[in-house]
Amino acid sequence: MPDLTLREMTAQEFDQWFDVQVRAYADAQVSAGVWPSDDALRRSAEAHASLLPAGRDTPAMIFLRGLRPDDGAVIGTLWITLEHPRGVPDCAFLFDIEVVEEHRSAGYGRALLAAAEEVVRERGISALELNVHGNNAHAISLYASSGYRLITQQMRKGLTSGSADHEG
Numbered sequence: 001m002p003d004l005t006l007r008e009m010t011a012q013e014f015d016q017w018f019d020v021q022v023r024a025y026a027d028a029q030v031s032a033g034v035w036p037s038d039d040a041l042r043r044s045a046e047a048h049a050s051l052l053p054a055g056r057d058t059p060a061m062i063f064l065r066g067l068r069p070d071d072g073a074v075i076g077t078l079w080i081t082l083e084h085p086r087g088v089p090d091c092a093f094l095f096d097i098e099v100v101e102e103h104r105s106a107g108y109g110r111a112l113l114a115a116a117e118e119v120v121r122e123r124g125i126s127a128l129e130l131n132v133h134g135n136n137a138h139a140i141s142l143y144a145s146s147g148y149r150l151i152t153q154q155m156r157k158g159l160t161s162g163s164a165d166h167e168g
Helices: 011-031 037-051 108-122 137-145
Strands: 005-008 061-067 074-081 092-099 128-130
Touching: 011 037, 011 061, 061 108, 074 108, 092 108, 108 128, 108 137
Parallel strands: 092 128
Antiparallel strands: 005 061, 061 074, 074 092
16 A cells, blocks of 8 residues: 555645535436436535535534655545534544545555544544445445445436336
């Protein structure tokens, strides 16, 4: 696993990241079939505004950049909350982990995940939870091989008007 260091996201980095994050979350929800594309950006913006009413300064939220120690290149981002969104006690939540495209497939995802776990441990919290879309096999494999276990699972089947035809 490659080495990395962490630092807090600057205000300017946060603003740039936030805009990209809102779009990426909307796209992920559309890709997963959760939201219609014509309404996804509005929904994502509302969800992010609700989660981050004070932006980068929202209490219990942590926004970090992972850096390569040799040259300081940004290799990825972490967004962690120390207060689980569903109120699970003693459990932080990883909202986002992302490796910059040119640094993917080099072990930085695993290094960022381990760093997130250490950040949570250092704050006295004994568990970390995250969500992953079922169509993201690469991320599912990373999390499973890092010791994460399945807690809940949602499943969906698209239904068309013709699929419910039955003879009586």
